[in-house]
Amino acid sequence: MLEIPSSKVSEWLTGLAGSIFDAYRFKEASARTGGFKDPAFLDRMDTLSSTVDELVYDTSFLKDLESIRARLDAAPPEVMDCLIARFLFVTAELAQGAGNLKFPSGKPDILAAYRLFLIRDERVRNKPRPDC
Numbered sequence: 333m334l335e336i337p338s339s340k341v342s343e344w345l346t347g348l349a350g351s352i353f354d355a356y357r358f359k360e361a362s363a364r365t366g367g368f369k370d371p372a373f374l375d376r377m378d379t380l381s382s383t384v385d386e387l388v389y390d391t392s393f394l395k396d397l398e399s400i401r402a403r404l405d406a407a408p409p410e411v412m413d414c415l416i417a418r419f420l421f422v423t424a425e426l427a428q429g430a431g432n433l434k435f436p437s438g439k440p441d442i443l444a445a446y447r448l449f450l451i452r453d454e455r456v457r458n459k460p461r462p463d464c
Contacts, residue, residue: 334438338429344442345423345449352391352400353416361413368417377414384414385456392447393462415450422449 336344365373377384387407391400404412426449433445451457 334435334440335432336435336440338426338431338433341433341445341449342423342426342429344440345419345426345445348442348446349419349423351397352404353412353419354401354405357405357409357412358416360409361416364409365413365417368413368420373413373417376410377417380411380414381452382456383411384418385451385453387411387415388447388450389456389459390462392443418450418452 362368387404391403394400394403404415407415433448435441435444447457
């Protein structure tokens with residue numbers, strides 16, 4: 333079993349974000365949502381939570397970063413705003429964490445970490461792996 337510190341997982345996820353999210357979308361999302369603090373936006377995050385969970389699940393099993401990015405680029409702006417905010421909240425929390433993430437396979441899997449930390453609904457996170 334391989335154990336990776338939470339702060340390192342945060343760094344990996346941040347690097348993944350740079351590969352799969354368009355930088356312009358980050359800026360636009362922040363502007364639209366008042367820096368991800370607007371109360372109406374935070375309410376909308378709860379409403380769109382299951383949609384974001386499904387998007388993370390679906391993209392976490394795609395074969396390459398280009399496919400992930402294309403799928404995310406096609407997502408509606410309000411869904412991406414929620415995913416980007418969730419991503420920022422999760423990576424900040426992990427950066428402060430003192431625990432470790434354990435990889436039972438002995439190999440780090442960044443998309444498994446993406447799925448684990450960004451999907452809120454356990455039923456979605458634990459669905460059987462799709463045929464990709």
